[in-house]
Each structure stands twice: as C-alpha cells, then as structure tokens.
Amino acid sequence: MKILNRSQIYKADAQTLTAQKISSTDLMERAATKAFDWLHQRLQGNPVKIHVFCGTGNNGGDGLVLARHLVEHGYHVVVYVVKYSERRSADFLTNLKRLKARKVWPEYLDEGSPLPEIHPDALIVDSVFGIGLNRPPQPWVGALFEHLNASKAFILSIDMPSGMYLDRLPEDLGKVVHASHILTFQVPKLVFFLPQTGAVIRQWEALDIGLDAAYMDSITSRYELIDPALLRSWYRPRSKFDHKGTFGHALILGGSHGKIGAVALASRAALLCGSGLVTACVPGCGYIPLQTGLPEIMVRTTEDMEEHLELPEVLEGQTAGIGMGLGTGAGVQKAFLAWLKIQKQPVLLDADALNILSLNPKALKHIPEESILTPHPGELKRLIGAWKDDFDKLRIARAFAKKWNCILLIKGAHTIVLGKDRGYINLTGNPGMATGGSGDVLSGMITGLRATGYPPLQAALLGVYLHGRAGDLRVAETGVEALTASDILSGIGMAFRELSGQIPPQPSQNGSKPPQENGSKEPRENGGHQSAENGSQDPAESL
Numbered sequence: 001m002k003i004l005n006r007s008q009i010y011k012a013d014a015q016t017l018t019a020q021k022i023s024s025t026d027l028m029e030r031a032a033t034k035a036f037d038w039l040h041q042r043l044q045g046n047p048v049k050i051h052v053f054c055g056t057g058n059n060g061g062d063g064l065v066l067a068r069h070l071v072e073h074g075y076h077v078v079v080y081v082v083k084y085s086e087r088r089s090a091d092f093l094t095n096l097k098r099l100k101a102r103k104v105w106p107e108y109l110d111e112g113s114p115l116p117e118i119h120p121d122a123l124i125v126d127s128v129f130g131i132g133l134n135r136p137p138q139p140w141v142g143a144l145f146e147h148l149n150a151s152k153a154f155i156l157s158i159d160m161p162s163g164m165y166l167d168r169l170p171e172d173l174g175k176v177v178h179a180s181h182i183l184t185f186q187v188p189k190l191v192f193f194l195p196q197t198g199a200v201i202r203q204w205e206a207l208d209i210g211l212d213a214a215y216m217d218s219i220t221s222r223y224e225l226i227d228p229a230l231l232r233s234w235y236r237p238r239s240k241f242d243h244k245g246t247f248g249h250a251l252i253l254g255g256s257h258g259k260i261g262a263v264a265l266a267s268r269a270a271l272l273c274g275s276g277l278v279t280a281c282v283p284g285c286g287y288i289p290l291q292t293g294l295p296e297i298m299v300r301t302t303e304d305m306e307e308h309l310e311l312p313e314v315l316e317g318q319t320a321g322i323g324m325g326l327g328t329g330a331g332v333q334k335a336f337l338a339w340l341k342i343q344k345q346p347v348l349l350d351a352d353a354l355n356i357l358s359l360n361p362k363a364l365k366h367i368p369e370e371s372i373l374t375p376h377p378g379e380l381k382r383l384i385g386a387w388k389d390d391f392d393k394l395r396i397a398r399a400f401a402k403k404w405n406c407i408l409l410i411k412g413a414h415t416i417v418l419g420k421d422r423g424y425i426n427l428t429g430n431p432g433m434a435t436g437g438s439g440d441v442l443s444g445m446i447t448g449l450r451a452t453g454y455p456p457l458q459a460a461l462l463g464v465y466l467h468g469r470a471g472d473l474r475v476a477e478t479g480v481e482a483l484t485a486s487d488i489l490s491g492i493g494m495a496f497r498e499l500s501g502q503i504p505p506q507p508s509q510n511g512s513k514p515p516q517e518n519g520s521k522e523p524r525e526n527g528g529h530q531s532a533e534n535g536s537q538d539p540a541e542s543l
Contacts (some may be wrong), residue, residue, distance in 0.1 A: 001206070002221035003425070004192050006131055006166050012186070015215040022387040026241030028058065028091050031209040032065030035158055036185045038207065039066070040073060048123050052079045053118065053148070054106070055128040055162070057089045062158050063127025064095035071104050079106040080116065082128050084141050090163055120152040127160035131189070134499035137163055142175030149178045158184045161201065161291055164191055169389045173200055174396030185213050190223060193414040193425050194390040223416075223423040228499065234458050235500050236273075248451030251320045253280035253446065255352070256332075260442045262351070265485050266324050267297050269444030272492040273463070274321075275451040282313055311339040314347070321447030323353025324440045332356070336468045337363050346370040346456045351379065358382035369405045370456040374443050374525050398423065407460050411439065417462050419457055428468025430483075431440070432475045436484030442467045449528050459490040473506055 004012065007270070017024060023185060052067040054060035059080070066494070067079045088096075089328030099106070106169050118124065128147070130256040137145070140410065143181040149287055160166070163176035167191060170176050173196070182192070193205050250270040255263040260282060265317060267280045267290070278297040280290050302310045309331050314320045320343075326332060340347075348367050351355070354375050357363055367373075380393075384400045387393035393410070401408040401418040402494050410416040413431070417424040419442045426532045446463035454462060475483050 001187060001229065002219060003223040003225070003227045004187055004219065004221055007237070008188075008219055008221070010129060012211045012215055012219070016210070018210045019214070020210075025060075025091050025094050028095070029065055031185050031207070031271070032062040032158075033069060034185075034207040034209055035062070036066050036069040037157065038183055038205070039070075040046055043075070043123075045074065048121065049119065050075055050123045050125060051118055051153075052077060052125040053128050053144075053162075054079065054081050054092075056081065056083065056085055056087060056092055057128050057130065057132065058091055059130030059159060060161075061089060061092040061095045062130075063085045063125060064092065064099050066158070067104065067126060068095070068099045068102055071099075071102055071339060077104070077207040078116075079104060081106045081108050082141060082144065083108055083110045084138055084380030086130075087272070090467075095150070109144065111138070115144060115147045117540065118148070118151040118153050122151070122153045124151070124153050124155045125337050126155055126157040126162050126179075127353050129164075130159050131166045132532065133160075133163070135163055136171050137175060142172065144493045145175050145177050149174075149296045154180045155157050156180065159183070160189060162189075164197060164200075165261040166191065168391055169196055173197075178199055178202075181205070183207055185209050186216075189519040193416070194394075195412055198389045198413065208235065218509070221422075223425055226417070226424050226461055227467065231462055231465055232499055232501070233539065234454070234462065236453065237500065242274035247274050248453060249277040249315075249318045250451040251279050251281065251312075251314060251318045252324070252447065253281040253320060254324040254326045255280075255286045256325055256327040257283070257285050259327075261285035261437065262325035264290060264293055265437045266321060266350075266444030266447065267294055268489055269441045270321070271296055272489060273445045273448030273452070273466075275448040277449070277451075278522075283309075287501040299516055309335040313337050314343065314345070318424040318445055319345075319347075319378060321348035321350065321443050321450075323350035324443060326352035326356075328352050328355050328359065333360065337366075337367045341366045343368050346372065346450070348374065348443055348447050348450065349431050350374045350439070351376075354379045354383050364404055367404055367406055370407060371454055372409070372446055372450075374409045374411070374439065374446070374498075376439055380410065389508075396422070407456055409460065409464065411442075415468070417457075417460050417464055424470055425510060426464045428465055429471055430468075430475050430480060431466070432480035432483030433471040435484055438467075438471075438540065441485050441488050466492060466495045466499065467497065473498075476506075 003069055012440045050070060051061050053061035068078050085450045100261055114397050121517045134176055145176050156179055157179035160177040161177040164170060180202055186207050186209050188204060188206055194199050252263055252267045256484045263280050267278050279300060280297055281300045282327055284301045286303050287299055300312060336356050337360060349371060387396055396416055397408055397410055405420055408418045442463060446459050449459035449462050470488050473494045474487040474491040498505055
C-alpha cells in the first residue's frame with residue numbers, strides 16, 4: 001500500500017471525481033458513510049453519548065455527514081462546530097444544511113466558549129482538521145484538544161488526528177488530538193509510523209472509499225507498506241531434489257570476548273532462514289561455545305587478540321554478514337577496512353562494522369553496491385549524523401542510502417527499509433522485541449535469506465517482515481516483558497509457514513488495518529487486531 005503526500009491525495013480525489021463522474025459532495029458522502037458503517041457495526045445502537053467535533057473545512061464536512069447518519073439511526077449525538085475560521089468549504093456548508101434539515105442544530109465553539117463537559121464513558125468523534133493543516137491551531141483550539149484528551153473518553157479521529165501535520169512534527173504534541181482509533185481514508189499517512197508522531201496514535205484503519213484504481217496504481221510514492229502478498233509471491237519453496245548446496249553458504253563474522261552470543265544468535269537465525277551451510281568466523285574464545293551450542297554450523301577462528309585479527313576472504317558462493325559483537329579496537333578496524341576494500345558482492349554490515357565506518361567515513365566508498373546496513377538508533381546517528389526530528393532523520397537517511405547505493409534499515413516499532421529510491425515500512429513486530437540480541441537475529445535472518453538466493457532488497461524486506469512476525473507469534477505466549485531473542489528464533493519457522501500459506505494468518509500486534517479491497521494492487525493482508533500492549537480498545541468494548 002502506497003503512502004501518499006498531500007498533493008497526491010488531492011490529485012487522487014480530483015481524478016476520482018473525473019473518472020467516476022461524481023461531485024466532491026458525493027465523494028464526501030461516500031467516505032463519511034464508510035466511517036459511519038464502521039462505527040455502527042461496532043456500536044449496534046448503544047445509547048452512549050457521541051460528541052462530534054467538526055471544523056469548517058472538508059474534514060468538518062465528513063463529521064457532519066457522519067453525525068447525520070448517526071442521528072438517522074437513533075444515536076444520542078451532540079454536534080459542535082469549531083469556528084477556528086470564518087471561511088467555510090462548499091461541501092461543509094452543503095452538509096451543514098442537510099444536518100439542519102434533520103432538526104439537528106450544532107453548538108458553535110469559539111475562543112470565548114466554555115469547554116463542553118464530556119464523560120469518560122462517552123465517545124468523541126474528532127473531525128476538526130484534516131490533511132490540509134499547515135500552521136499551529138489557535139491557542140484556544142489547542143486548549144480544546146487538551147480538554148478532549150483529558151476526558152479519558154474514546155476518541156475516533158476521521159482521516160487524521162486534528163492538530164497533526166501530514167509532513168512535519170507539530171510544535172506541541174500536547175495540543176494534538178490523541179486518537180484512540182483513526183479511520184483514515186484509502187491510505188495511511190506517514191505520521192502514523194514515526195516514533196515522535198506515532199507516540200500519540202494508538203490504532204488506525206484505512207477505509208476503502210473507492211478512489212480511482214487506475215490513478216492509484218500509476219502513482220509513484222516515496223514510501224509504501226511492506227506487502228505480505230508481494231513477499232508471498234517471492235517465496236521460494238523447496239523441491240524434492242534440492243540439496244544443501246542449493247541454498248547457499250552464510251558466513252557470519254564477528255564476536256569478541258563476552259560477545260560470542262551475538263554470533264550464535266545470528267548464525268542460528270541464518271540456519272532457520274534456510275541457508276544450506278553456515279560458517280561462523282570468531283576469535284578463539286568462541287570456538288567451544290559455538291561448536292557445542294550449534295552443532296549444525298562450522299566454525300573458523302582467528303587470534304583472540306584484537307591486534308592480530310584476521311578476517312577470511314569471502315569465497316564464491318558465500319554471503320557475508322559482519323559486525324555483531326566484533327569490537328572496534330585498532331586491530332579490528334584495520335582488519336575490517338582491509339576486508340571491506342576487497343569485497344565485490346553485497347554484504348550485510350551490522351553493529352561494530354557500522355561503528356568502524358563511522359570512525360572512518362572515507363571507507364564508505366568501499367561498501368559494495370546494494371549492501372544491507374542494519375544499525376540500531378545509536379549506530380545510525382553515528383553513521384549518518386544527528387537529526388532534529390524524525391522527518392529530518394528520514395531525509396538524511398534517504399540521502400545516505402542514495403549516495404552510497406545501499407539498503408539502509410531504520411529500526412523501530414515500524415522498521416523502515418530504505419532503498420535507493422523508495423522506503424518500505426514494516427507493520428509486524430511488538431514492544432517485546434526491544435531486547436538484547438533481537439538485532440543479531442535480524443541480521444542473521446537477512447544474511448541467511450541472501451545466502452539462499454534472494455536479491456538484497458527482497459532479503460531485507462523478507463527478513464524485517466518475518467523477524468517481526470516471529471516476535472508476534474511468540475509474544476502471544478511469553479508476554480512482552482519475557483520475550484527474548486531466542487524466543488524470536490523459535491518463531492521463525494511458524495512465520496515462514498504463515499507466509500507460505502501452510503497455516504492461516506495469526507492475529508497481528510501492530511494496531512493497524514489497511515483496507516481489504518480497493519481495486520488496486522496494494523497490500524491488504526495485515527492484521528488489524530487489538531493490541532494488548534498499546535492499551536487501546538475497540539469502541540464496542542470501551543463503551
């Protein structure tokens with residue numbers, strides 16, 4: 001599923017009006033009716049009091065349509081018009097007239113109005129600002145949003161949480177509506193997935209409002225969601241006469257005194273992702289732990305002392321992943337930089353391999369094209385430099401990936417895989433995966449997938465997705481606090497079985513739900529199930 005910018009969204013609306021020969025009022029009616037259907041299906045006539053807050057633009061018009069349908073179905077509705085401007089959109093005025101025709105008279109709120117009393121058991125519909133917001137709300141409007149947040153009522157935002165910009169960080173997140181659930185139209189928004197803005201967003205769901213499919217397919221977007229259906233089409237099942245040589249040879253290079261576990265986790269992950277052979281190259285102190293703990297792999301040793309480190313040549317048919325637990329001593333740096341200079345095929349660079357590059361930025365030019373870099377946030381900052389906010393981080397990271405023609409991972413709750421021209425956002429995973437060794441497992445998985453023959457970008461996307469799914473499948477048993485990197489390893493097999501269709505999809509942990517059908521070739525298969533970890537609730541359960 002593509003993530004569109006403001007201009008693309010407006011063009012998609014305009015193209016839909018032309019192609020389908022409908023008016024903008026018709027499209028607004030369609031979109032808001034979808035939101036009503038969603039809410040009505042969950043409330044089933046529940047007598048809860050519903051407070052609908054509408055702005056005076058098109059997002060407010062959506063709210064008026066929703067309120068009209070709620071009234072027509074017997075719900076207890078109070079409608080407020082937030083008069084932040086004297087300007088009214090034409091579609092807002094049309095739907096205000098239609099609402100009044102049902103004998104519903106909105107309350108008008110301006111700077112001098114008292115804040116409405118809202119019981120915690122009520123439901124708030126937030127339809128004040130949409131994607132067009134480009135400046136901070138007036139102080140009194142910000143105070144209204146703080147009041148809504150403090151009410152503890154369930155808040156349903158229409159398309160966007162009011163006060164949130166589409167493309168930059170708000171000046172004060174406290175003056176943004178903290179939505180319990182967002183019903184966004186057709187496609188999600190980038191702000192849903194970034195740590196700073198996503199922190200006030202619990203769950204979202206994209207409603208198919210029938211935007212022109214041909215136009216949606218034709219758009220080139222800067223970001224899109226990782227599509228499980230596309231990953232499934234890449235999946236390579238094994239045939240009867242395959243043998244271990246068919247599935248490549250993963251070479252895991254790393255480890256130091258006290259950090260052999262990182263190599264063990266990565267090597268195990270490479271095996272579980274199908275690599276026919278795995279060799280771990282570690283200092284001598286890692287020989288016995290690896291040979292006894294992982295009898296399926298081969299082990300090569302180097303000198304224990306950092307100044308004597310020797311890294312083996314990567315032979316034809318081998319795929320290398322390097323850096324986990326490696327260290328950054330002078331000897332290690334010298335050996336790694338010499339090793340990197342002679343590499344011709346893409347490699348995976350993790351942890352201390354990246355830290356060494358941060359200390360020796362001139363060596364970036366030696367990274368083979370399409371290599372995969374997997375930094376955690378601290379390593380990323382050392383590698384690409386500091387940023388002022390999440391949007392700036394993406395801008396700098398995109399420029400880095402393009403300059404060095406590499407695949408760069410921005411790890412997080414929604415890991416973003418940056419290729420040369422596009423970013424891919426992952427929806428799998430859960431907070432329990434914020435644990436030591438989780439990144440080593442991911443690096444081993446991607447290296448193993450590369451070894452079996454997947455191209456670099458495919459391996460990165462498959463690895464990130466399967467890593468998150470493995471964590472999701474196991475956290476249901478362990479809980480978030482007790483999930484370990486070894487648990488993630490034990491979930492890899494089930495994640496593969498799910499991806500390949502051998503078992504039905506299991507509930508997701510990410511609190512999101514793309515539309516199931518919109519007429520385009522975008523992803524559909526992501527669980528939109530409630531996440532116990534994020535504290536959000538379905539309206540039918542909270543009311």
